[in-house]
Amino acid sequence: MTCKSIVAPVTATLAKGDSVAEAVKALAAHGFATLPVVDAKGHFLGVFGVRQLLALLLPRAARLGEDDMPDLSFVSDTSEDIKARLKSFAKESVGKAMAPHRTVRAETALVEAMLLLERGDGFLPVVDEAGKLAGILTAEAVVARLAEGL
Amino acid sequence: MHGEAQAWVPDVLFGWNPMIVATAILVATYAVIMSEKINRAIVALVGAGMMIMVGVLNQQAAIRGVDFNTIALLTGMMIIVAITRKSGVFQFVAIWTAKKVKADPAGILFMLQVVTAVFSALLDNVTTVLLVVPVTLVITEELKVKPWPYLVALIFSSNIGGTATLIGDPPNILIGSATGLTFNQFVVNLGPVALACLVVTTIIFHLMWGRRLHATAEARARVMGFNEKEAITDWRLLKQSLFVLALVIAGFIMAHSIHQEPGTIAMFGAALLMLLHNLGKDAEEQSHDVHHTFGEVEWVTIFFFVGLFMVVYGVEQAGLLHLLAEMLVNATGGDMAVTAIAILWASAILSAVVDNIPFVATMIPLIKSMAPTFGGPENLEPLWWALAMGACLGGNGTLVGASANLTVAGLAERAGHPVRFVPFMKVAFGMMLLTIVIAHVYLYLRYLV
Numbered sequence: 001m002t003c004k005s006i007v008a009p010v011t012a013t014l015a016k017g018d019s020v021a022e023a024v025k026a027l028a029a030h031g032f033a034t035l036p037v038v039d040a041k042g043h044f045l046g047v048f049g050v051r052q053l054l055a056l057l058l059p060r061a062a063r064l065g066e067d068d069m070p071d072l073s074f075v076s077d078t079s080e081d082i083k084a085r086l087k088s089f090a091k092e093s094v095g096k097a098m099a100p101h102r103t104v105r106a107e108t109a110l111v112e113a114m115l116l117l118e119r120g121d122g123f124l125p126v127v128d129e130a131g132k133l134a135g136i137l138t139a140e141a142v143v144a145r146l147a148e149g150l
Numbered sequence: 151m152h153g154e155a156q157a158w159v160p161d162v163l164f165g166w167n168p169m170i171v172a173t174a175i176l177v178a179t180y181a182v183i184m185s186e187k188i189n190r191a192i193v194a195l196v197g198a199g200m201m202i203m204v205g206v207l208n209q210q211a212a213i214r215g216v217d218f219n220t221i222a223l224l225t226g227m228m229i230i231v232a233i234t235r236k237s238g239v240f241q242f243v244a245i246w247t248a249k250k251v252k253a254d255p256a257g258i259l260f261m262l263q264v265v266t267a268v269f270s271a272l273l274d275n276v277t278t279v280l281l282v283v284p285v286t287l288v289i290t291e292e293l294k295v296k297p298w299p300y301l302v303a304l305i306f307s308s309n310i311g312g313t314a315t316l317i318g319d320p321p322n323i324l325i326g327s328a329t330g331l332t333f334n335q336f337v338v339n340l341g342p343v344a345l346a347c348l349v350v351t352t353i354i355f356h357l358m359w360g361r362r363l364h365a366t367a368e369a370r371a372r373v374m375g376f377n378e379k380e381a382i383t384d385w386r387l388l389k390q391s392l393f394v395l396a397l398v399i400a401g402f403i404m405a406h407s408i409h410q411e412p413g414t415i416a417m418f419g420a421a422l423l424m425l426l427h428n429l430g431k432d433a434e435e436q437s438h439d440v441h442h443t444f445g446e447v448e449w450v451t452i453f454f455f456v457g458l459f460m461v462v463y464g465v466e467q468a469g470l471l472h473l474l475a476e477m478l479v480n481a482t483g484g485d486m487a488v489t490a491i492a493i494l495w496a497s498a499i500l501s502a503v504v505d506n507i508p509f510v511a512t513m514i515p516l517i518k519s520m521a522p523t524f525g526g527p528e529n530l531e532p533l534w535w536a537l538a539m540g541a542c543l544g545g546n547g548t549l550v551g552a553s554a555n556l557t558v559a560g561l562a563e564r565a566g567h568p569v570r571f572v573p574f575m576k577v578a579f580g581m582m583l584l585t586i587v588i589a590h591v592y593l594y595l596r597y598l599v
Contacts, residue, residue, distance in 0.1 A: 060565045061287040068561060069284045071238070071383065074245055075292070076375035 003113045004106040006145050007126045007135035013038045014048055016095030020056065023048050023094045036125045036133055037098045044125050044133040046098035051121075056089045056097060057082050103127045104137060113137055158211040160468055163204050172206045172468035176512075179461050184504050191450045194457025201464035215463025216456055219327040219413035224274075224455065225447055226416025227317060230398065231277045232446035233423050234391035240269065240281035241381035248289055253373035255295050255363035256356060262286055262300060263307040263352050270311030271318045271344070272399060275554035276448075278308050283561045285381075292372045297567045299359035301558055302577055306351050306546050308554045310585070313542035314344035316412060317402065319552075321501075321510040321541035325534050326412065328514045329527075333402035333412065339535050343592045347543065347585040354581065387427065394423040451553075458511050466515045475519040484523050487598040490536040493517070494593060497540025498586045502547025502579065510541050532597035539589040547582040549574045 012030045014023050014037045027035060027049060034049025055062065059077075061069050089097070103125045104113050116124055117139045126135040160168035179197030183190050201207045207215070234240075247265055251257025262282065269278040282304060290297040312319030316326040316336040326336060382388055398419035402412055424443060428436045465471055482488040493513070500509050517537065521527045545552030549559055549571045559569040 059288045059291050060567075061284045061291065063565050064284050064287075064561060065564075068280060069288075070236075071381075072288070073380040073383075074241065074376050074378055075288060076377060077292075077372065081372065 001110045002107050003104060003110055003126065003137050006110070006141050007106055007137050008141055009135055010036065010133055013133065014094050014098075015040070016045055016093060016098070018094045019090065020053075020092050020094060020097055021090040024053065034121065034123065036101075036136070037094055038133050042132045044103060044127050044131060045095070047101040047121075047125070048094045048098040052097050052099050056092075057085055101125060105129070106134065110142070114142060117142065158208060158467070160207070161205045166204075168206050168468040169470050169473075171204055172201065172465045173470050175200050175204070175206070176461055176465045176470070180504075180508055183508060189450065190505070191453040191457065194454045194461060196457075198457040198460035198464075201460055206464040206468055207460065211467065212460040212463065215466075216459045217324070217327050219411045220323050220459075221452060221455060222411075222413030222417045223317065223323055223327070224320070225452060226398075226413070226418075226420040227274060228277070228447045229420035229443055230391070230395060230416070230423055231273055232443055233387070233427055234395060235277075235281055236384065237388040237391050238381040238383040239388050239391065241285045242378045244282055244285040244289075245376050245378040245381060249374055249376065249378065253293065253365070253370040255293055255365050256360035258289060258293075259300055259303055259355060259360045259363065260352055263303050263348070263355070266304050267307040267311030267314075267344075267348050270308040270554075271314045272395075273317075275308045275312045275319055275552065276557050278311070279304060279554045279558050280561070282308075283558055284565075287562070287565050287567070289373055289376075292376075293365040293369045295363050295365055297562065298569070299355065299363065301562050301567070301569055302574065303351075303355045303359075305552075305555050305558050305574075306355075306578070306581065307348060309542060309545045309552055310344050310347045310351065312554075313347070313539060314341045317416075319542045319545075320507050322538050323412075324507070324510050324514060325538050328518070329530075329534055331531075331534060332406045334406070336538075339531075339596075340538060343539060343589055346588050346592065350584065350588060351581060354584075358577075390423060390426040394419050394426070397422070454507070458508055462508075462511045462515065465512075471512070471516045472519045475516045478516070479520055479523045486524060486529075486532060487594070489520070490532045490593055490598060491590065493533055494536040494540045494589060495586065497537055498544035498547070498582065498589075501541045501544030502551045502582060504550075506541040506545055506552065510537065513537055532593065535597065536589075536593055539593070540586065543585045543589060544582060546585065547575070547579050549578075551582075 012026060012032065012035055014026060014035050016037055016039060023035070027033070032049070034047050034051070037045045037048055039045055059072065059075065062072060102116055102120060104116065105128070106126055113124060122139040124137045125133055126137055128134045162168045162171050175197055179193055182188055182193045198212060202209060202212050243265055244262065247261040248258045251261055266278055266282050269282065283301070286300050286304065287297055290300055309319070312322070314337065316322050316333045322336060325331065398415055401408070401410065401415035401419065405412060405415060424440060428439055431439065478489070482492055497509065497513070517530060517533050518527070521530060524530060545555065549555050549569065562569045
């Protein structure tokens with residue numbers, strides 16, 4: 001079985017030129033934790049969501065990862081400090097702040113897609129052979145389909 | 151370094167000249183290491199394998215070439231640091247010192263250099279910068295000052311601090327292990343010059359950058375609000391680690407009187423710390439913990455050393471190093487002062503542009519074979535100090551001069567503050583030459599007059 005019949009259409013995307021502030025509004029308006037980022041021709045470029053937003057709100061050294069920056073418990077930033085950091089990023093483009101993300105094709109075997117979902121963020125952008133965003137595969141949709149008729 | 155010469159005579163394929171074959175393997179190995187196209191551990195092991203396969207060495211001879219004291223010292227210290235760093239003690243010290251100078255950017259620049267130099271003297275340089283750079287980046291971001299001056303200064307003080315002790319920098323570990331010079335001899339002979347270089351570089355960094363760094367009262371208050379005690383993640387582990395680290399350093403200091411090699415002391419310390427750290431844990435937890443600790447050992451470095459020792463032993467056995475030593479002695483007219491100064495400057499310039507470990511590994515047997523010219527091995531001491539100072543301080547010259555420099559650049563890049571080759575060299579090369587001038591004067595006044 002492939003992913004084809006479970007792929008949902010894309011309802012919202014971000015453009016790489018959108019600002020972080022616009023992206024935050026779009027996330028809230030659509031109620032998604034993450035949105036795909038596409039170029040003018042609809043090619044998939046990456047994702048931007050709450051995790052990328054958190055990365056912007058933390059001190060940059062947090063990007064060094066768990067091994068090199070194991071904790072930040074000693075930092076005493078107030079919520080005002082953190083909001084100030086967000087403000088300084090508000091006009092930055094989504095293209096700069098987005099993260100790469102694994103994709104699948106509609107023809108990808110369902111088991112393979114499930115493996116990627118299990119290891120990743122719980123959703124996968126689906127692209128066509130030209131790299132254009134063709135749909136979204138979510139863990140919820142897969143589980144819902146497999147639970148049919150239980 | 152290589153024990154007693156055994157009755158192994160190179161027996162090269164097709165009756166080729168061993169010296170030419172061994173030299174070709176050495177040159178090819180070093181060329182590929184310098185090209186950085188292939189991981190250096192792979193290159194060294196392939197080179198070592200070829201030395202054996204073509205018959206310059208056999209397996210027993212190759213193993214005799216490996217300096218297991220160096221390997222044990224490196225591995226033992228890597229294990230001790232891997233466990234100690236989990237306690238958060240290094241972050242604690244960095245934050246504590248930043249607050250001691252009231253979060254003044256220039257004061258922090260100075261304090262971080264001192265802290266880095268001290269850590270580097272007692273630990274490996276790469277480890278030190280891995281511990282200090284992340285917290286430095288947090289502090290500079292909170293102060294809203296550019297991290298660049300701090301990163302460059304950290305590189306300098308890590309290489310300068312590492313110069314001061316037997317365990318501070320891989321070239322010193324190699325030299326100490328090969329010659330039997332003790333931890334204390336290193337401190338007494340190289341400590342003063344390292345201190346002089348640190349004083350001069352901190353003054354220059356202050357005049358060049360420190361005095362122009364300013365942070366708002368608000369930003370400084372944020373750093374003053376840091377709670378360094380929160381950085382300590384495990385108090386029990388902290389006490390265990392500091393206890394073992396103190397024990398190991400005491401062991402290094404007393405190594406001569408307790409008749410133990412540094413390799414044994416470091417490895418025994420590592421085993422002791424693992425024992426303390428695992429007491430009271432169940433079998434599964436212990437297995438997971440030990441697995442993780444061994445995983446933190448930089449095996450790339452360890453295997454690089456193993457391969458390199460074999461390659462160098464190959465050329466040594468084939469007689470090349472003896473020949474080169476004769477040529478060097480002829481060139482310097484067998485004059486101790488000229489030879490020492492030549493070694494200092496050549497090692498500094500070479501170490502700035504290529505990896506100093508292969509260079510030092512090759513120079514050691516070469517210098518050893520000059521013993522008859524200078525009236526015995528005990529008279530070679532100035533040459534060892536010249537090599538150590540040149541190789542360690544020379545590493546500051548460019549971004550590729552020492553592994554610690556590349557580690558800083560790598561961390562900074564990932565945090566969005568790239569340190570580039572040319573801008574670094576513009577500042578660093580001249581300052582490196584200045585430290586070599588200091589070393590030159592020191593070498594001359596202390597050993598050669």
